Amino acid sequence: MALILTFLGKGGSGCSTVAIAAAKKLAAGGSRVLFLSQDASPVLQKLWGTTLEGTPTDIEPNLKGMALQSAQMLSKRWEDVKDLESQYLRSPTLKNVYGQELGVLPGMDGALALDALREYEESKEYDVIVYDGDSASSTLRMFSIPEIMSWYVRRFQEVLMESDVGKTLAPFVQPITSAVLNVSWSADDLKDTPANDILKSGKAALADPNRVAAYLVTTGDPTAIAASKYYWGGAQQVGLSVRGVIVNQGQTASLAEEFDPLNLSSVPKMESSNWQPLMESLPQFLGDSQAPKPLIVDVANRQVKVFLPGFDKKQVKLTQYGPELTIEAGDQRRNVELPPSLAGQSVKGAKFQNSYLIVSL
Template identity: 55%
Template sequence: MSLILTFLGKSGAARSKIAIATAKLLATQGKRVLLAGHAEPTLPMLLGTAIAPDPQEIAPNLQAVQFQSSVLLERNWDEAKKLEAQYLRTPIFKEVYGQELVVLPGMDSALALNAIREYDASGQYDAIIYDGTGDSLTLRMLAIPDSLGWYVRRFRQLFVNSDLGKTISESPLIQPLITSFFNVNWTENNFAQPTNQVNNFLEKGKAALADPHRLAAFLVTTPDPLEVANARYLWGSSQQIGLTVGGVILLGAEQDPNLSEEFNPLTISVVPDVTKGEWQPMIDALPNFVQQASQAPKPMEIDVHNRQVRLFLPGFDKKQVKLTQYGPEVTVEAGDHRRNIFLPPALSGKPVAGAKFQNNYLIISF
């Protein structure tokens, strides 16, 4: 398994510089590093070399790749056709080309996340540095396992509890009729297997998101008030999806005491900008990413003994938060993101008794 690092902030060029410097730093430490970005000109220009849709070595221990959605989808399209052929007698995917689906909303993010998952699972890399959009789109991408898991759980349970679901599962007559009329290869094992595979992928994704030793983000900003405000918003939104923010990287300026208050308790690392192609000063000033991520506030803590859930939500107040409860889950909406908290058995079924803000924490009591 790899350490996955990404960077959040308003300035795309600044984030890319930090991503490159981080990749170079880890590579010189002997780690096998993959620097991954999207099909944009920033990374190739900063690196001074072209980047292909397949990983290519650009320095010792360092490979780079640019995600091209059409290429990624085409590579996965044959697998989708195989699955379809397994469950439908008359497949329809063969009439659709993979490139045609790239225009679907959110497809780019899903493909990029799946590519990162595959590179992580390959065992070829000790660290993956993801130079994404660095904004809410990156956070939505990383939140896909949790968001999709919520829909799988909710709609699967709704179907099981419905009259139609009960009829299909219990009647020895309905299943053969469905097989005949809808041309579906209906067996319990057929439908359980892909569902279990999806759930397995989603659970692994959620586990990685919750582990700062596996996945962490760092904020990149300058003293500019707009960039600081943007970084603070992304900080709070990251906590909302369960992503650990390990620290702040202040680019090209001396540390301002006011910034320490803005990002307390995160550590702020001041790094110089790259000038005349000299990367070493920036590399030397980078923080210990693993150490800072492990010491950062956890996005969520569940205290079963005191019947409390503590969410670290810097940048939000009680008026900006909405709580809803459905069975064993509590949904927290803050800003532009929602988080679905699946309660442990000791708290499952207990109604929310109250909620309060204290020192940037939303404390939910049961």
């Protein structure tokens, strides 16, 4: 399995430069690396010294690069949808709608990029995939898709099946699917669809810091530091593990307390397109991660611990409307699915301590 690596920081802090240096360092060390970028600006092309194409293209030994082109990816995925429809539906209806006609709606870029990451990770052609998003906020939104979508699927399936409409229609699912589709499904079969399997695998990958991980990138500027801490907390909310901090042209000693317990690395300013000093100053990205876990469910002590650095207790809101816990921090909302022994239990207490929200059930 490939390690998916991304970098989060305020615009202008050097995330793209660090991402390129990381890709070069890993490739020079013998890893097969794919660099994926959603930045279509000329800045990235200037940094690379070449134009990234819409398909993986050789840049250096062990290193390929690709510019994610949403319109092109949408056309390809639409053809996949049409193939899937013709496979299951007896009378396909989408055959006269062409992917080349479709425009990219807001929010599609992230979903298409995440699907590309999944595709290239499953290809087993790469050891590391370095993802350079167009902003930290959009990157976090992208990585939150599996968790959020799985919640919608899970909860609305429950609502439908428990409703009078669901109970009435359940006996007719099998004969209706047999008549309309090329398969025969029961109501229970609808819970285990390929889409659900993809969401489950996405959540499992994100929960493993040795498969998907991020590094914060900051300068010594106070606004950049504050932004990095905010993105750190946002990453925890979506389940993305942050392994460390890279300080661009700054001192690490003064920031150690700000980002405790993460390890900090300092990189120098790049001079005359000489990448070697940057590459040598970067941390070792491979190996087991020691990053703090975003979520710990302690069944024995009936506690849920959520690591939320960058936020204080006034910015964190805990609610419980259903069998799950809902945690709001910043502009992120996370629903924590509890194990059966804790599901549905009322919250007995909560406290914010050492950047952890500790909930007792």
